[in-house]
Amino acid sequence: xxxxxMEPIRRAALIDAAIAEIGQAGSLDITVSQIARRAGVxxxxxxxxxxxxxxxxxxxxxxxxxxxxxEVRRGLKAAKTPVERLxxxxxxxxxxxxxxxxxxxxxxxxxxxxxxxxxxxxLHRIYARRLRSNLIHALRPMADSRAAEIADRAAxxxxxxxxxxxxxPELPDGVVATKIVMAAVLRDxxxx
Amino acid sequence: xxxxxMEPIRRAALIDAAIAEIGQAGSLDITVSQIARRAGVxxxxxxxxxxxxxxxxxxxxxxxxxxxxxEVRRGLKAAKTPVERLxxxxxxxxxxxxxxxxxxxxxxxxxxxxxxxxxxxxLHRIYARRLRSNLIHALRPMADSRAAEIADRAAxxxxxxxxxxxxxPELPDGVVATKIVMAAVLRDxxxx
Amino acid sequence: xxxxxMEPIRRAALIDAAIAEIGQAGSLDITVSQIARRAGVxxxxxxxxxxxxxxxxxxxxxxxxxxxxxEVRRGLKAAKTPVERLxxxxxxxxxxxxxxxxxxxxxxxxxxxxxxxxxxxxLHRIYARRLRSNLIHALRPMADSRAAEIADRAAxxxxxxxxxxxxxPELPDGVVATKIVMAAVLRDxxxx
Amino acid sequence: xxxxxMEPIRRAALIDAAIAEIGQAGSLDITVSQIARRAGVxxxxxxxxxxxxxxxxxxxxxxxxxxxxxEVRRGLKAAKTPVERLxxxxxxxxxxxxxxxxxxxxxxxxxxxxxxxxxxxxLHRIYARRLRSNLIHALRPMADSRAAEIADRAAxxxxxxxxxxxxxPELPDGVVATKIVMAAVLRDxxxx
DNA sequence: AATGAATGAGTTTTCATTCAT
DNA sequence: GATGAATGAAAACTCATTCAT
Numbered sequence: 001x002x003x004x005x006m007e008p009i010r011r012a013a014l015i016d017a018a019i020a021e022i023g024q025a026g027s028l029d030i031t032v033s034q035i036a037r038r039a040g041v042x043x044x045x046x047x048x049x050x051x052x053x054x055x056x057x058x059x060x061x062x063x064x065x066x067x068x069x070x071e072v073r074r075g076l077k078a079a080k081t082p083v084e085r086l087x088x089x090x091x092x093x094x095x096x097x098x099x100x101x102x103x104x105x106x107x108x109x110x111x112x113x114x115x116x117x118x119x120x121x122x123l124h125r126i127y128a129r130r131l132r133s134n135l136i137h138a139l140r141p142m143a144d145s146r147a148a149e150i151a152d153r154a155a156x157x158x159x160x161x162x163x164x165x166x167x168x169p170e171l172p173d174g175v176v177a178t179k180i181v182m183a184a185v186l187r188d189x190x191x192x
Numbered sequence: 193x194x195x196x197x198m199e200p201i202r203r204a205a206l207i208d209a210a211i212a213e214i215g216q217a218g219s220l221d222i223t224v225s226q227i228a229r230r231a232g233v234x235x236x237x238x239x240x241x242x243x244x245x246x247x248x249x250x251x252x253x254x255x256x257x258x259x260x261x262x263e264v265r266r267g268l269k270a271a272k273t274p275v276e277r278l279x280x281x282x283x284x285x286x287x288x289x290x291x292x293x294x295x296x297x298x299x300x301x302x303x304x305x306x307x308x309x310x311x312x313x314x315l316h317r318i319y320a321r322r323l324r325s326n327l328i329h330a331l332r333p334m335a336d337s338r339a340a341e342i343a344d345r346a347a348x349x350x351x352x353x354x355x356x357x358x359x360x361p362e363l364p365d366g367v368v369a370t371k372i373v374m375a376a377v378l379r380d381x382x383x384x
Numbered sequence: 385x386x387x388x389x390m391e392p393i394r395r396a397a398l399i400d401a402a403i404a405e406i407g408q409a410g411s412l413d414i415t416v417s418q419i420a421r422r423a424g425v426x427x428x429x430x431x432x433x434x435x436x437x438x439x440x441x442x443x444x445x446x447x448x449x450x451x452x453x454x455e456v457r458r459g460l461k462a463a464k465t466p467v468e469r470l471x472x473x474x475x476x477x478x479x480x481x482x483x484x485x486x487x488x489x490x491x492x493x494x495x496x497x498x499x500x501x502x503x504x505x506x507l508h509r510i511y512a513r514r515l516r517s518n519l520i521h522a523l524r525p526m527a528d529s530r531a532a533e534i535a536d537r538a539a540x541x542x543x544x545x546x547x548x549x550x551x552x553p554e555l556p557d558g559v560v561a562t563k564i565v566m567a568a569v570l571r572d573x574x575x576x
Numbered sequence: 577x578x579x580x581x582m583e584p585i586r587r588a589a590l591i592d593a594a595i596a597e598i599g600q601a602g603s604l605d606i607t608v609s610q611i612a613r614r615a616g617v618x619x620x621x622x623x624x625x626x627x628x629x630x631x632x633x634x635x636x637x638x639x640x641x642x643x644x645x646x647e648v649r650r651g652l653k654a655a656k657t658p659v660e661r662l663x664x665x666x667x668x669x670x671x672x673x674x675x676x677x678x679x680x681x682x683x684x685x686x687x688x689x690x691x692x693x694x695x696x697x698x699l700h701r702i703y704a705r706r707l708r709s710n711l712i713h714a715l716r717p718m719a720d721s722r723a724a725e726i727a728d729r730a731a732x733x734x735x736x737x738x739x740x741x742x743x744x745p746e747l748p749d750g751v752v753a754t755k756i757v758m759a760a761v762l763r764d765x766x767x768x
Numbered sequence: 769a770a771t772g773a774a775t776g777a778g779t780t781t782t783c784a785t786t787c788a789t
Numbered sequence: 790g791a792t793g794a795a796t797g798a799a800a801a802c803t804c805a806t807t808c809a810t
Contacts (some may be wrong), residue, residue, distance in 0.1 A: 003808080004771090004772070007772090007773090009254070009774090010774095025308060026304075026308035027305075027307065027308040029221075029308075031800060031801085032801065032802085033800080033801090041774075041775090042774065042775050043775095043776090043800095043801085043802085044774070044775060044776070044802085044803080044804085045773080045774060045775075047801080047803075052801075052802075053802090105307050108304050109304055111304075111355070111359070112219070112300050112301055112304045113219075115218030115219065115297050115300065115358060116217060116218035116219040116221075121359070125360075128356070137370065138334075151371075153349070153372065153376055155352070155356075156355075156356060157345065157352055158352070159352040159356065160347070160350070160352030160353075160355070161348045161352075162349030163303070163351050163352070163355060165318055166307060167306055167313070167318075168309065168320070180344070184345055184376070184380070187379065187383055188379070189206070198790065198791090199790090202790090202791095223782085223783060223784080224783075224785085225783075225784090226785065233791075234791065234792050234793070235792095235793095236785090236786085236787085236792060236794095237784095237790080237791055239784080239786080240790080241787065244785075245783095388789080388792090388794090390793080390794060390795090391793090391794090402768070410688075410691030410692035411688070411689075411691065413605075413692075415777080415779060415780085416779080416780065416781090417780090426795065426796050426797065427780085427781090427797090428781085428795070428796060429794080429796075429798070431780080431782075432794085432795080436780075437781090489691050492688050492691065492805095493688055493691070495684075495739070495743075496603070496684050496687075496688045497603075498743055499681050499684065499685070499743065500601060500602035500603040505743070509744075512743075537733070539740075540732075540800090541733050543736040543739050544731070544734070544736030545732045545736075547732075547735050547736070548704070548732060548735065551691065551704070552701075552704070556802070564728070564729060567761070568729055571670055572760070572763070573763070575763055582769065583769090586769090588769095607803085607804060607805080608804080608805065609804075609805090617770075617771090619771095619772095619804095619805085619806090620771055620772075620807085620808085621769080621771075624770075628806075629784095629805065629806090645803065687793080
């Protein structure tokens with residue numbers, strides 16, 4: 001079975017398994033063995049590639065964040081008008097690729113992990129800053145000096161909806177959520 | 193040393209200790225012994241009173257939620273106008289009694305606990321529904337048929353700000369947060 | 385079964401068990417469970433009282449050293465002449481209480497542990513310095529300025545015999561070893 | 577890259593690496609991977625050549641002993657008088673080639689390994705017997721019937737100094753150690 | 769000849785939980 | 790009512806060893 005170049009494949013499989021496992025358990029209280037089993041490898045291998053459980057979890061968090069980033073960047077690239085740019089950012093977190101119960105559940109857990117893990121905190125900070133700066137940048141042409149203020153409100157709204165989705169998936173789906181947030185932000189802008 | 197009527201005192205001490213410990217650790221990964229030590233009792237006693245760790249944590253969650261409820265109800269009682277009622281609800285979560293890093297950190301952890309613990313989920317549901325119905329009730333006189341829609345947005349905004357406070361306590365304090373949310377909601381209402 | 389004041393009893397039992405286990409295995413590669421089993425307790429209790437395996441091992445090393453110290457001090461107290469004092473020191477390590485295969489084997493292992501564990505090194509240093517200063521002090525009246533030099537040689541001789549005993553217990557027993565060392569030292573002194 | 581005749585080269589590299597690694601760690605608790613890494617090969621290769629870890633360690637022990645033997649034999653060949661022969665033996669263990677912290681540390685570890693590994697014990701016995709018979713042989717012309725007794729004392733003295741050097745390398749270097757032992761032995765002989 | 773991949777058994781460690789007193 | 794003692798199951802982690810290539 002041993003083949004060359006398995007490392008990236010195993011790492012990816014373990015990260016995916018970790019996210020799925022966290023999503024399903026709704027908690028970080030999962031064992032490395034569970035993750036490994038789901039990834040189809042031994043627990044030893046997980047340690048071999050990630051050193052310890054925390055690193056594996058952090059790699060999973062990084063993965064979720066980078067998926068999100070990717071989605072936003074893709075949207076921004078296609079956007080032509082300021083409103084489209086705004087929409088791309090808002091829609092990023094609610095896009096089908098990220099807005100699945102598994103991912104949302106994992107994301108919420110990572111969110112809270114940032115309270116106790118310095119590295120998770122760092123990663124969260126990066127996410128929060130990027131979201132804010134993306135929003136401000138998109139809002140500038142439309143709201144000028146009020147861009148920052150509106151961006152903060154928009155960010156809170158996004159996080160709030162995201163949060164709730166994790167706990168009440170029957171609530172607004174991604175499309176609806178995007179619409180609601182967009183409407184609020186646009187009204188914010190329109191407000192002289 | 194055993195005295196009569198110690199039960200409520202011990203229970204309260206253990207619950208307070210649990211919240212403080214969770215707040216400080218930023219995680220539910222704390223030991224019963226830590227909690228008991230902080231409460232000045234043996235870990236055996238914690239089990240004596242709460243049966244097991246989960247029940248102790250849930251009692252702590254209930255306590256946080258009931259403190260919040262209390263705050264809101266007190267505000268509502270004093271409120272005279274619809275706007276004051278609205279303000280009381282929004283301000284509830286940001287009031288000094290709840291808006292301390294410890295409490296917020298514990299709250300976020302309970303939030304996520306709701307993903308894996310049915311009872312925590314039930315408690316969270318109660319909170320979410322009460323917040324929503326409170327908001328709708330307060331908004332009805334001002335927004336009529338749009339009350340529900342505005343309430344949802346307000347709830348998301350509140351949660352979003354609350355969430356961020358846990359991770360970036362340097363951000364808006366309670367007073368400012370209340371103002372921002374109120375402003376947004378009032379603008380929402382004003383919008384025909 | 386749980387009684388009050390068990391801690392010192394359990395600690396002693398675990399330390400004794402550790403020494404016996406090391407002695408029997410001839411190596412520090414023994415498990416905490418083995419030690420605990422021999423002491424008649426669970427492995428959890430060993431950790432409860434000592435924190436981790438290293439601390440338990442170090443406690444055992446301390447115990448061996450303190451037994452040795454005790455023996456020497458007892459001998460010194462009873463000694464009246466310089467030669468008797470010298471004999472007490474030399475005899476200390478070869479006394480029946482310390483000179484059993486178990487203890488010697490444990491001692492050799494601790495000796496080597498000092499190469500990798502700073503705390504073990506510290507303990508060994510204390511032993512080595514005490515032995516040297518005891519010897520010098522006892523030799524001074526008899527050898528004056530040559531006391532230090534003779535002491536060093538005596539110490540090496542003692543260690544050398546001790547060492548060999550661990551690997552070839554059929555060799556000189558404690559009484560004989562003491563005699564040989566004493567004879568060598570006395571000749572050293574007599575030498576103008 | 578596989579070449580012909582690599583076996584002896586790899587074996588030697590692995591043995592050297594093992595000694596260096598033991599010396600540096602001060603313990604036999606090193607991993608095969610560490611040794612292999614230092615030798616610049618994979619851990620699989622170490623097993624390929626030595627079968628298992630124990631065999632590799634024993635090979636390293638054999639190497640240390642054979643280096644020592646070599647040194648002594650070289651010295652004996654050049655020696656002309658009984659005293660020179662004696663000196664060659666004593667000096668053997670303290671010669672620069674063996675008397676380096678790495679080697680001494682490895683040696684002490686092998687010494688203790690002999691307590692638990694039959695093969696290591698066998699090797700140690702060979703060393704001890706050879707040392708004793710070399711000493712006796714060299715002492716015979718000078719001490720006749722007391723040769724054995726003096727040899728035993730000399731051996732203990734050598735081991736004692738060697739031992740201490742491992743733990744306190746600031747102490748006498750090889751030249752001084754040789755002189756001290758030689759002086760003691762010669763005095764022993766002179767003593768009627 | 770040599771390796772990277774992979775395993776799985778074994779060990780330490782943690783901790784909720786139980787219980788005699 | 791309260792505790793200290795004790796357990797044992799579960800988890801992380803390590804590492805010698807195997808093996809396909």
